[in-house]
Amino acid sequence: MTVKVIGISGSPHRHGNTETLLDNFLSGASHSGAEVDKIILRSMDYTPCRGCNACHKTGECIVQDDAEVIIERVMSCDCLAVASPIYSMGITAELKGLIDRAQYIWAQKFILKTLIYSDPLIRRHKGVFISTAGLPWEHVFDAAFPAITAFFNTIGFEYYDNIIANDMDTHKGIRGHPTALAEAFEKGENVVRVIGSLEKS
Numbered sequence: 001m002t003v004k005v006i007g008i009s010g011s012p013h014r015h016g017n018t019e020t021l022l023d024n025f026l027s028g029a030s031h032s033g034a035e036v037d038k039i040i041l042r043s044m045d046y047t048p049c050r051g052c053n054a055c056h057k058t059g060e061c062i063v064q065d066d067a068e069v070i071i072e073r074v075m076s077c078d079c080l081a082v083a084s085p086i087y088s089m090g091i092t093a094e095l096k097g098l099i100d101r102a103q104y105i106w107a108q109k110f111i112l113k114t115l116i117y118s119d120p121l122i123r124r125h126k127g128v129f130i131s132t133a134g135l136p137w138e139h140v141f142d143a144a145f146p147a148i149t150a151f152f153n154t155i156g157f158e159y160y161d162n163i164i165a166n167d168m169d170t171h172k173g174i175r176g177h178p179t180a181l182a183e184a185f186e187k188g189e190n191v192v193r194v195i196g197s198l199e200k201s
């Protein structure tokens, strides 16, 4: 069966450092035979979560816009690459807004308990976080990881790997980074092989 990979670009900057890194990951995945698709959050239309908690009773979101369409779409893929640059030491508003809107899935899982992911299902769904940052600090991505962990947990994906590149200011962009683009391509190739081998076993 063809492995389906979706990349979400949470950068408002089209074809910048983060989307370019994501593109290399998706090219690697495609090279291994995956069907790949990319969602640009900037061009989608959704509002932040209102915190009304209606989903805690119904398991559904009362707001009808692109967020639910995106979430349902990504939950049907085998590998999800979530990409965001570091803004103010965290993920972008576009991505955080989408993650918050997955609260209705969280409610199905933790409050209503109508959604249960088996361990094999989680293992077959791989989540990868892709990020870039201007500063050279080792810990510049640290505040982003918990939100990504929460998102992958909510949607039933194993948090499989990170592809992160700091010090963009010194490298003058992702194309000046010595290893990140090749790493992204290789990791895209490899994750598709891993998922393919799980499906066979």
Ligand SMILES: Cc1cc2nc3c(=O)[nH]c(=O)nc-3n(C[C@H](O)[C@H](O)[C@H](O)COP(=O)(O)O)c2cc1C
Pocket: 011, 012, 013, 015, 016, 017, 018, 019, 085, 086, 087, 088, 089, 090, 132, 133, 134, 135, 136, 140, 168
């Ligand atoms: C609004 C804004 C906030 C930023 N905040 C940080 C930050 O807190 N730490 C950091 O290392 N880089 C920060 N940066 C730099 C970006 O993370 C970096 O340039 C990144 O590679 C941009 O990716 P892009 O080309 O996909 O937009 C910020 C950039 C912008 C525009």
